[in-house]
Amino acid sequence: MLASTLMLIALLCAGVFIPVPYAEMTPGPTVNTLGEHDGEPVLQVTGRKTYPADGHLNMTTVRVTRADYKMNLVEAVYGWLAHDNKVVPHDTLYPNGKTEEESSQETAEEFSQSQESAKVAALRALDIPVQSWVVVSTVVKGSPAQGRLHAGDVIKAVDGTAVKQPADVAKLVTRHRPGQDVVFTIVPAKEQAAAEKANRAAAKTEKVTITTEASDDAGEKRAVVGISAGTDHTFPFTIDIKLADVGGPSAGLMFALGIYDKLTPGNLTGGAFVAGTGTIDDEGKVGPIGGIEMKIVGASGKGARYFLTPADNCAAAARDTPKGLTLVKVGSIGDALDALADIRAGKTAGLPRCAAR
Template sequence: MPRRTATMLASTLMLIALLCAGVFITVPYSEMSPGPTVNTLGEHNGEPVLQISGRKTYPADGNLNMTTVRVTSADYNMNLVEAVYGWLAHDNKVVPHDTLYPEGTTEEQSTQENAEEFSQSQESAKVAALKELKIPVQSWVIVSTVVKGSPAEGRLHAGDVIKAVDGTAIKAPADVAKAVTKHKAGQKVVFTIVPAKDQAAADKDHTTATTTKDVTITTAQSDDTGAKRAIVGISAGTDHTFPFTIDIKLADVGGPSAGLMFALGIYDKLTPGDLTGGAFVAGTGTIDDDGKVGPIGGIEMKTVGARDKGAKYFLTPADNCAAAAKDTPGGLTLVKVKTMDDALDALKDIRTGKTADLPSCSKS
């Protein structure tokens, strides 16, 4: 066999061997890529994304698309070939596995956390939109979680409304911990609550629950790394009662990053005219009850997904602007927003053709 042919054959066999080895060698990485985008003003899987009843709504044209990132699962074992391909692919991003899934996080835990964040983002979107429209929303301090094996287990339940502790009215979640830690471990603390089932019934009828009961709990001593203190084993949060029904129908989506776009979609449905003026606007960002927009992960993949779907403008959280501006997809205008008011102002500029006034993102 000629030397040149033998060399080429040996090189080919070596390359094949390396590729085969790469398939079986796993690496501690995960991959992020552009995910689906959904118009909050439209339908998904045959039904409206935003369903509002008990209040007059208006037709809304155009697009206010929420964006997503597709990620490999927590238990997926990426091989070396896939990692190299991901590093070379322009629209994908390979990151250390622990970046997406902290050590010890299971697929089930990740899914549950994403679902909880998604649910909370929907609630905050509703509150932010209604506050913007000056529509009153009642807020309550509730039991968010009860720690298994804690003094509160079986005594308090997730969803119970905390009206008072030791007779002192509770106005914010932080008030609960302050009231409990006034005690020493082993002392009794009295919670005045509206049971979760009674509050749920009142929410369904858009009425105010009036039935309360006192629950006495003996405190225990904390066993975490912080200062020793009295605890009952709950975390407190906030829930809301809305004057009409707002349902967000979007399956197989998790995390908090659609909050801004949900809030804008709700606002658009509840006001005459079109926020976008018929333009294709996409975006992302968490939102809190007061309309403040927060940063999200995977901004580079979300802008690509939006551009590929047809978006011309992308509402970008201010804290994500620098990363997004480093590699802006062609034909997409990044619009910097810090609050829901910023987003509404930007949409006004878009629908009136004053696009030169839009706040832009810079690389620094």
């Protein structure tokens, strides 16, 4: 008995003091995009008529342990057994040794981009024109493009071929062999900013010649210049999203619906408590997110009765749906608007629901 007791104590000590390579996800706060957060409206529209919007269109979040947090075996086992926690490999949240600072920067950039796409998707769903341009998003330090191209430069053409989508840039550059020249036709960022401020089209363009270099990919090398391309927009009025201490792209759908609701008379939810999640692109397509199990638990705990769920997350979400919560399958902002119309009308029997596989 003494030997068994000592062995048990040794095992418990090992479980407490020996770190394991895991991290933990738990339900985070939910925020009503139609309401206030820290004393100010989450969505603020200036320069366009808005309408009172009641009800709930809540975006949802997930809390994760810090990159430098050392989980022990006891905590890992408890997390595996607990209903409201999820234990995942540490590299799932922080791949390639990513630091807390690097992860926070990345999620902040994703959050900012999701806000822009939410605005575009909402306005396009309302047939309100939005002007868009392909721009230089980032320039890699030490690359051929450094000092030649700058973040915010508008890319009009590559080698004389007009650019319409960010993907066009890489496609045109990789037609070259490493070491060959590629010619960018751009509107410098400062000229573009001045034109937008003066509410006029940018007139000044420049041609910039850059010598490509070989990519560092494994296998066949591509020609690259060291930039990433993105999209910038000019909106016909101002939309501000005020929400601090949140990162990642998963609030895009709920921001878009909140904006749509404020710009249209009546209430999208009909007074129902609706929560949801999902990335959104400029065309209104809804994409999958991480931590869906934690998000539906958090939403249910706050009183949500309907949860707008990305189609690709449906199977995982439906494995353990909280009692009283209906998971509504959506693949676009149009799907979400149709579902909300049925919820308003009380026609919930025909809602597209998530099903476990």
